Amino acid sequence: MLPFPPDHTPRYQDFSIKAISDETLREGGERAPFGADDQRKARLIEAITQAGITDIDVGSGITEPAFVRSILDAKHLMGRIPEQAGFSFNLTLKTWEPLCEELERQLPRTYLEDIYVSIGMIEIDSESHLFEKVCDRLRSIGVGKLRSSLLNAFSSTVDDAKYEHLNRQIERCRRQGISLIRINDSVGTLMPDATAVLAANLVRDNPDITFYLHSHNDRGLGTANSLISVFHGFQMIEGGVAGVGNRAGLAEIESIASVFEENDITIDSGPLDQDKLNSAALLAEKTFMAAPDPYRAVSGFLVRNENAGIVNVPDYLGVSRPVDYFLNRIGLFPTYIKQILTESGMNTEAITDDAFIDEVYEELAARMDRKYQAKRDEYDRLTSEIVGFYDDIVRLDEVQTCALDVMSRHQSIDRQVTLRAA
Known part of the structure; x- marks a missing residue:
């Protein structure tokens, strides 16, 4: 080298x-x-x-x-x-x-x-x-x-x-x-x-x-x-x-x-x-009709969305960056629900009621599960459509079929000219 x-x-x-x-x-x-x-x-x-x-x-x-x-x-x-x-x-x-x-x-x-x-x-x-x-x-x-x-x-x-x-x-x-x-x-x-x-x-x-x-x-x-x-x-x-x-x-x-x-x-x-x-x-x-890449580094349209749950390591480390937060099942913990409600200013009595926090947790989890299944079905449909969209590319064998079509058209014109001349 x-x-x-x-x-x-x-x-x-x-x-x-x-x-x-x-x-x-x-x-x-x-x-x-x-x-x-x-x-x-x-x-x-x-x-x-x-x-x-x-x-x-x-x-x-x-x-x-x-x-x-x-x-x-x-x-x-x-x-x-x-x-x-x-x-x-x-x-x-x-x-x-x-x-x-x-x-x-x-x-x-x-x-x-x-x-x-x-x-x-x-x-x-x-x-x-x-x-x-x-x-x-x-x-x-x-x-x-x-x-x-x-x-x-x-x-x-x-x-x-x-x-x-x-x-x-x-x-x-x-x-x-x-x-x-x-x-x-x-x-x-x-x-x-x-x-x-x-x-x-x-x-x-x-x-x-x-x-x-x-x-x-x-x-x-x-x-x-x-x-x-x-x-x-x-x-x-x-x-x-x-x-x-x-x-x-x-x-x-x-x-x-x-x-x-x-x-x-x-x-x-x-x-x-x-x-x-x-x-x-x-x-x-x-x-160029490219399927959007939501998580592409720097410019992906979802790349600044950060899981706000307990799994959020950057926030734990005190890293400051412009992000939008979301929650999913992985990040959902009763402890974090209590933290979010505390930071939102909800009254202390509700926040300290463990039964209430557990009920909120279960309701959120059920909503996420329903949303997941709906989005799973939609994703399967969209990806099938995207693959189908790109499937209609002009391949090299189409050059030959195109040439044969042109050749056939020329031969048809030649026959017509010959018939007229006769």
């Missing part, structure tokens, strides 16, 4: 990074089984930028350049998006030709100069220097800023061979004048210790490059790895609100913001608004 540089010192608080890069729109669109309409996506961008995020990755699809045009119109002509907000568009060396054509067709040169284009899969056809040719092509149509996304299938460690391969790709980017590079944990296999070593070495060996980590959450480590990357030197951080991203998602930006606030980590592009980020996370679920 690659070792730490001998002079490396991590930083955990009281430092600054350049920016947060948001992937909600791009990966949300790629992940959503049924897509998302442009109007909802635009409202989501407005919510994310109003929360203080200024680096937005907008999309990668063939229809997205037209959407980018509408977003830049909203920024420059309508003032709906903050002036400091910037946008990037993704293409790979497998998709560059139609996307270049659409970028040139949809965006005026002033807009092309205003956006980043991020290039991925740069190893493709390297013998014929395809990456370099695509950089030239993008510049010829007026794109003023390029960044690169380096894809990796990391194992749990980063060995010397993998590290040297990365540096060769970084050098290719450097020769193209690209100084903003995203390191992709493309299949979510990096471990935090390997992330730390990777970040420390890349920053030490490439002081002219700004790095950030694209950290997938396949092992539940996306947010941890993203934080580790900046603790060990990366100058930007990336994620999605609500952790939106392909498969298990990306690092959760609202969780990152919470850690930053607690550790006095600031962002050169400006402060973040935690409440607005949390609202944007809920909006992201609606935009």
Whole structure:
């Protein structure tokens, strides 16, 4: 495994990074089984930028350049998006030709100069220097800023061979004048210790490059790895609100913001608004038709609900935090009923009557049991509907059936033409 540089010192608080890069729109669109309409996506961008995020990755699809045009119109002509907000568009060396054509067709040169284009899969056809040719092509149509996304299938460690391969790709980017590079944990296999070593070495060996980590959450480590990357030197951080991203998602930006606030980590592009980020996370679920996650860290809509019963350890420890309380059977004890009634100001005679407290306990328990059964039945129905909702995804075999339908339609037209000619 690659070792730490001998002079490396991590930083955990009281430092600054350049920016947060948001992937909600791009990966949300790629992940959503049924897509998302442009109007909802635009409202989501407005919510994310109003929360203080200024680096937005907008999309990668063939229809997205037209959407980018509408977003830049909203920024420059309508003032709906903050002036400091910037946008990037993704293409790979497998998709560059139609996307270049659409970028040139949809965006005026002033807009092309205003956006980043991020290039991925740069190893493709390297013998014929395809990456370099695509950089030239993008510049010829007026794109003023390029960044690169380096894809990796990391194992749990980063060995010397993998590290040297990365540096060769970084050098290719450097020769193209690209100084903003995203390191992709493309299949979510990096471990935090390997992330730390990777970040420390890349920053030490490439002081002219700004790095950030694209950290997938396949092992539940996306947010941890993203934080580790900046603790060990990366100058930007990336994620999605609500952790939106392909498969298990990306690092959760609202969780990152919470850690930053607690550790006095600031962002050169400006402060973040935690409440607005949390609202944007809920909006992201609606935009991409994702089933709401009520207990997601920081932004889940039930995450601040705390069992108020005897089992409430945070309150016992004197931890102060904004919460809403509830009671269930696990937390229900006669002793706690007496405490609640005392704090509510009920008369002492009733509170000291053990028979009365027991009766209240039994009535509450019966109510909870009835509510549980009703909610159990409702939950089973809702989960069945949700699974059914996602079951209608367009699968790959539908490409073939669609092609056969088109072929059949063409053959029918050909027969009609032949009959008319006869």
